[in-house]
Amino acid sequence: MSGAKPGADAPTRPAPMERGGFYNERSRLQAGGGAHGLPAIARAFERMPLGDGPVTIADYGSAQGRNSLVPIGAAIAETRARLGASSPVSVVHTDQPDNDFSTLFCLLRDSEDSYLGAQNIFTSAVGRSFYEQVLPAGSVTFGWCSYAIHWLSAAPIAGAGHIWCRLTTGDTRRAFERRSADDWLIFLTHRAAELRPGGCLVVVQPSMPDDEPSTFPVLMGWAQAELDAMAADGTLREAEAARMTVLCYERYPADVRAPFANGDFCGLVLAEDFLNDLPDPFWGPYQATGDAKTLADQYVGFFQAPFRPSLLAALDPDRDTSFRKAFADRLESGLHRRVIAEPQPLMTPLAVHVSLIQKR
Template sequence: MEQARVGWQPAPMETGGCYNRHSQHQAAGGAHGLPMIGQAFAAMALSGPVVLADYGCAQGGNSLRPIAAALGCAREAVGPEPAISVVHVDQPANDFAALFTLLRDHEESYLRADPNVFASAVGRSFFGPVLPAETVDFGWCSFAAHWLSAAPVARAGHVWPHLTAPAIHARFAAQAAADWRSFLAARARELKAGGGLVVVQPGLGEGVASTFPVLMGWTQEVLAAMEEDGMLRPAERARMTILVHERRADEVRAPFADGAFAGLELVAEEAQPMPDPFWPAFVADGDAEALAGRHLGFFRAPFLPSLLAALDPARDAGFRAAFTASLESELRQRMLAAPQPLLEPMTIHAALMRKVG
């Protein structure tokens, strides 16, 4: 029965704008790729309808700044009159309502600044084609490409793939390598000749075995205790693996080892360590409650939906709320007892690729 679960896909983010409220860490990481936007447009000769694609948009909060920068570059090239299309891409179950509400209401929305920009969305996995061939001038993808398309095993044995047993971890690494190639091949198909793609993703630095080793270690302990106490069924607990796999720099470069890959050439890359963004405030004020709240918000926004998706379908809303409250309470107790940086060690890898031709 469990074998049938192999291939299950990552769950969409929590609705109601939760990700927008708790993704400051992802926003700060994505900023590492902003300088590459200008580099991408500097080498382009824009012609015909201009299309910008935002791959892995989530609820849109972290897309405003990079898309505005790309629009600024495009306007410099084509002037104020031509219409420009911005297409936001994410899973079918993504909270697109929060995205379009943000684009309508946010004071920094690019739609407010330019009446000749038109936003749309595609609900489809970006591990395959999402837009017509040779129609995209520029693509942006930040903190999304490290999610896997599917689970390579039914029982991983740990909530965090980098902390699984070596043989299991190898399966996740192989899945991540195949997914990266699929993602790049699909983007190569969609980009116009000379078009640019910037991908920013969290990664592992030299000698680092896993990001979030303490946070995910605690999560593993709490989930195991929930199973032991009977709150979680064994099959549910076995499915609770968050489908992400942060790549090392050599894994990002691997498809380009022999030059261009699927029509894409790697133009520039940069890897920088990123410390826990919440830790400096704690050092300044010593407020452990505030630190725990920020860490829990970060955990809940991207990762909690994956755990909830592993519950049996018959579990009702009341149980799901109780599970969430229990998990967060146990994690909070650990965070208060031992305040420390939890969102590191992490390396942010930014890469600029260009369609050959």
């Protein structure tokens, strides 16, 4: 179970991922989405003046690190291609203060995919939200942010009453939309301060076509139905049920481009951006095998890693460990039964948006 402080933190900020590599093991979709941004890394380095080094690479929203290994390794390779095999590179992973940095550093030490096999690589971490300035002004050569910026800095209201922000309605939905727009501006403002002149930032985030109102409407509809049932039979208290909102809000491509509508923003230029479809990684194999149990296992595993901590954090402080486990088990077993009873693609509609941003 998550170690996040329960109840009181739920309306204010996202809960940290569960520790011990749990997110690393269950973030296949996020890794696949991030891969769409890899070609932009090479194009970023083609645009950047590197000087004589040292080069500083910032990984904004690192989580437990597994999905950062390939992109950060690619950025190091681009640096070495330009400056030589022994050029010093500083890599700074950033995330919330209560992120599982221990798992990240053990992964860097032990993984065959670690970029630390190269010489003269210096790794550190900063425990601070990227909605603040996290590194000195003018110090970052290249920044990478993948599948992190759709997490809001805070809930704009307490008690949204639905698990998925984009499935709320009326004033509640508009409040989340405003928060998402403001957070994007805040994020860009701080990165503008941190980047060196000519430095680049690649941002990869989940998105969707303009004619789609929400991602995961079936999956999150089913999850909400399970939560409603627990509220109706008294398992969940009314205030707990109202707080159970995952603070994710995907942006349309137009939302990403909005700060740059009149040119640069805080000295940042949107050099390129594109939207790619992101296929459901679990549905294709199911069509080949017809194995509904495996399909259900995969969908529930996807749900657990990023979203379960937020729901556990919404429980009141007096809920003990046994209650928390029973709550999570009931929710996830309910989703599991629904997938087996009615197999269908649940990771749609979903696309991935990549933006390459450069500081003048």
